[in-house]
Amino acid sequence: MSLAHEFTYERPKTVDEVLLLKRQFGSKAFILAGGTDLIVNIKEGMLTPDLLIDIKEVAELKKLSLNGEMLFIGASISFDELIDRSEVQSYFPMLHDACKTVASHGVRTRATVIGNICSAVPSLDSAPALLCHDAIVHCASFDAKRDIPIREWFLAPRKTALQDIEIVTGISIPKVPESAGIYVKLGRYGGEDLAQAGWGIMLSRDLQYRIAHCALGPVPKRAAKIEALLDGNELSDSLIAEAIKLIPEEISPITDIRSSKEYRTHVSGVMLKRGLYAARDRLHGKKVDAAKLLGGIA
Amino acid sequence: MKELILKVNNELRSVYVESNEILLDVLREKLGIKSPKCGCERGDCGACTVLLDGKAVRSCLVLAVEAEGHSITTVEGISAEKLSALQESFIQFNSFQCGYCAPGIILAVTELLEKHPKPSLEEIKESIAGNLCRCTGYTPIFDAIMDLTKGDK
Numbered sequence: 001m002s003l004a005h006e007f008t009y010e011r012p013k014t015v016d017e018v019l020l021l022k023r024q025f026g027s028k029a030f031i032l033a034g035g036t037d038l039i040v041n042i043k044e045g046m047l048t049p050d051l052l053i054d055i056k057e058v059a060e061l062k063k064l065s066l067n068g069e070m071l072f073i074g075a076s077i078s079f080d081e082l083i084d085r086s087e088v089q090s091y092f093p094m095l096h097d098a099c100k101t102v103a104s105h106g107v108r109t110r111a112t113v114i115g116n117i118c119s120a121v122p123s124l125d126s127a128p129a130l131l132c133h134d135a136i137v138h139c140a141s142f143d144a145k146r147d148i149p150i151r152e153w154f155l156a157p158r159k160t161a162l163q164d165i166e167i168v169t170g171i172s173i174p175k176v177p178e179s180a181g182i183y184v185k186l187g188r189y190g191g192e193d194l195a196q197a198g199w200g201i202m203l204s205r206d207l208q209y210r211i212a213h214c215a216l217g218p219v220p221k222r223a224a225k226i227e228a229l230l231d232g233n234e235l236s237d238s239l240i241a242e243a244i245k246l247i248p249e250e251i252s253p254i255t256d257i258r259s260s261k262e263y264r265t266h267v268s269g270v271m272l273k274r275g276l277y278a279a280r281d282r283l284h285g286k287k288v289d290a291a292k293l294l295g296g297i298a
Numbered sequence: 299m300k301e302l303i304l305k306v307n308n309e310l311r312s313v314y315v316e317s318n319e320i321l322l323d324v325l326r327e328k329l330g331i332k333s334p335k336c337g338c339e340r341g342d343c344g345a346c347t348v349l350l351d352g353k354a355v356r357s358c359l360v361l362a363v364e365a366e367g368h369s370i371t372t373v374e375g376i377s378a379e380k381l382s383a384l385q386e387s388f389i390q391f392n393s394f395q396c397g398y399c400a401p402g403i404i405l406a407v408t409e410l411l412e413k414h415p416k417p418s419l420e421e422i423k424e425s426i427a428g429n430l431c432r433c434t435g436y437t438p439i440f441d442a443i444m445d446l447t448k449g450d451k
Contacts, residue, residue: 035359036359052317106355107359
């Protein structure tokens with residue numbers, strides 16, 4: 001038994017070899033890291049690559065490091081590897097929450113953060129954290145390197161700023177000093193499910209807010225109007241009520257198999273309110289389990 | 299066709315595969331290892347779980363060629379000499395009915411117990427959140443693991 005589509009498989013050891021192959025094959029070559037999206041897409045006939053480039057033996061792409069103020073995640077780092085790192089939980093709690101909600105353990109041992117942003121489905125769980133931290137996506141082609149701010153990365157569902165001859169080598173995520181964040185995900189049941197709605201909420205001691213959402217529009221994005229309303233203000237029920245009124249201006253949800261757009265809009269208010277108070281609790285050193293915030297079903 | 303040397307259950311096996319062959323199919327059809335099952339074929343159900351270098355993966359989403367140089371463990375490897383204590387506990391608690399999900403759950407929990415010998419119920423639930431069982435409602439599965447890992451047993 002084999003897949004209906006035939007392709008060549010290469011497992012290079014250096015980034016240069018990967019980039020050379022990518023230059024030769026362009027859009028007919030796909031990068032294989034975890035394969036948890038790619039193999040499904042090939043099985044379903046959505047992708048018909050001539051070549052798969054397995055990057056799991058490229059040492060440079062296996063880097064995971066925290067240097068001072070910056071977390072660097074290489075292209076072949078799995079969600080599981082991130083969940084296990086205590087620095088990620090301490091300094092990037094929103095990202096840590098998000099990693100834990102991706103599919104299930106047996107998928108997270110293979111699936112990568114970089115694969116998540118390259119697949120670029122609207123519900124991708126890692127996006128709100130990357131947006132709130134203003135992450136930088138590092139791309140390379142055989143002839144050039146470039147850095148793309150995460151806010152300019154997502155162009156449309158399944159479409160990113162990456163070009164055919166480029167690969168993503170990693171992502172840099174700056175710490176946000178004196179801050180705490182949380183990722184609130186609503187799924188239909190505990191365990192693996194795609195998000196019906198996802199909100200990343202961060203606040204700092206000087207009352208600056210960073211808020212982003214996923215699964216509520218064609219691409220994940222920051223909620224700039226809500227941030228502007230909240231910035232500089234202490235949280236209160238009345239302030240949050242004002243923020244909730246802005247939600248319809250910030251999101252453009254659709255009705256699909258997972259929920260209706262009306263439900264997504266309504267539940268976003270609940271998520272924003274609980275998420276804001278939970279982020280404040282975390283800022284004050286209180287332990288909050290993000291998975292329990294919506295009654296323990298997400 | 300390419301000759302691949304795969305380390306399966308601590309044994310080196312030679313097998314000829316194409317690049318587009320899936321590990322699950324190669325294990326079952328070419329190497330005669332039948333414990334991993336084909337369920338959803340898209341990573342959702344966990345029936346095809348094997349351990350790759352000790353970690354649970356979905357063998358329906360891994361190419362056979364990707365597994366070269368890595369160690370694969372299936373239920374056949376875990377119970378080569380005798381059933382593991384975990385398997386005995388599952389029998390004692392009548393944890394499975396049809397048994398289709400059993401190999402995946404046995405491997406997922408085997409990995410969990412390597413890392414956390416005394417897991418909480420939450421940790422147990424998380425470890426098999428991606429292993430679907432449609433017979434039991436999971437309760438006898440949790441009970442068997444909790445009983446095995448409690449106290450000094």
